[in-house]
Amino acid sequence: MLRLDDVTVRFRAGRGWFDAVRGVDLEVPPGGTLGLVGESGSGKSTVAKAAAGFVPVTAGRVFLGDMELSAQRGRALRSARRRLQVVFQDPYASLNPRRSVGEIITQAASTTGRTRVESERRTHELLDRTGLGARAFHRYPHEFSGGQRQRIAIARALAADPEVIIADEPTSALDVSVQAAVLELLRELQEETGVSMLFISHNLAVVRAVAQRVAVMYLGRIVEIGPSDQVFSSPEHPYTRTLLDAVPEIGGRPGRTRLALGDDIPDPRFRPSGCSFHTRCPVGVRCDPERTVCSDEEPTLTLGDHMVACHFPLSVTSRSAVNGIE
């Protein structure tokens, strides 16, 4: 459905340049959900913006079905954009405070070529479906809570009858108590409409709950991608493992080996040599001086269903070796 082909996004930083996203290949399965996880600064949101055309793609291509989205300009781009809708992170910023909820959603609905009456009927349907009720039509965004606003944003995204929805951290600005309800709504709506979804989050539990496949990003690159149950139960990349191990657990086995990260994510302007992760990796050259390949050569993604970009993936490195390093 939505496919990113070797996408690179380069930003200006002062006098220099840096790659926020570097050679990323992604494919969102039709009717399915691809989760995208990573730390702050790993390039998740830039992937979303590039896919939606909010930032220009420096190299590579973005496809929506058979159409190359990244090559569209002007009028063609406008009509193509309808097919890919974005739900933004902050529902307080993504709704114009001066327009009524009805106006906001009706405008999105009318881009599909509906008449005014049809658009308004569609808006009422969506208000009803998202649990906001018909009374919301004439009210303004400030009269709603964060969770309700996010429902409005979801209704707006669906109003354009998109084929793909990009949800950029749609629940991270919400209270925990309403996160689950919003996620559940997204999942139900996906089932009803068959829309594909690129779901971006730094919350592993959330991604696990909604995504069939998951991609892990680090410093603008995909380091691991595969079916979510496999990635979460037996991560191959040490970075994925450290992310999972960082999640606190109630009633976890005592004495279980947990891998931990040192430091913060490096500055993308000064990307480490070789494998970008080697400066923080708990199994690479930082812990085993003989593994010089980590700082010399950049690993590429393996082939297959569950792919990993690591010189020493965890299933190859024996468990005892991991334990020995600690």
Next chain:
Amino acid sequence: MTAFGLLRTPDRRRPLTGAARRVARLPGAVQIATGIVVVLLLAALFAPWLRPMDTVTVDLGARLTPPSWSAPMGTDTVGRDLFTLVLHGLRVSLLVSAAAAVVAALLGGAIGGLAGAVGGKVDAIVMRIVDVFAAQNHFLFGLLLVVLTRPLFGSVVAVTLSVAVTHWVSTARIVRSEILSLRSRPFVLASINAGASRLHVARRHLLPHVVQALALTFVLLVPHAIFHESGYSFLGLGMPPTRASLGNLVADSQRSLLLGGWWATLFPGGVLFVFCAAVGTIGAWGRDRLDPRSRSELEL
């Protein structure tokens, strides 16, 4: 009455409606300022009916008489009624400064809007021109413009133009930065994402926000413009002596002051000060309400 009844404190005042309720909710200082502005505006508007202007009659028998019932602000050195002069002076000052503020706000809005909406090279070039204007001393530059254009257009237009030309800069900067920040706000992106055209974005998202900023710069410009107009008149470069303006009156009153006529300075100067302070108070309140920092919390 029982304690229970006391707790309920029935509100016997007639419930206020619409605009009245909105005014009642304003801070006290803003209410007073609004009152002053309204009274002075009405006074200026109805000046010809309140006190018909008589510039010809000179009553040398009534030179520099202190305030009295027939002349509440006294008379000047040639016996003209100061109250009449102040009313008409206020009228001229307000007219010139409001016209100047309108022209400056429109000019600045158009130029800033162009720079912000088009961006890129146009933005860079336009904003460097803005810098050139901003680098000038307002007053001296305006003075030069008055001197150059007065023979061509007459005093009223010359003063209006000079104030407008020296004051559109801040409006242009405010409007440009407003548009730049709006263009990257998620709700604008979301609208573009939903297939909105440039025109739709400009009309539905940019304009309503910019109009608010424009209205505020207009209010803040008015007292500024009054000061400039009065300053030019004070220096003898503004309104002609036959046409009273607040600046003229203050300038003329220098001589009266030496002769002991304090009222000739106090009243025109006082009206000038009170009006500017009142408009400034309203403007400052509006600016606080619109403070971009209080809104930036809502951004991604």
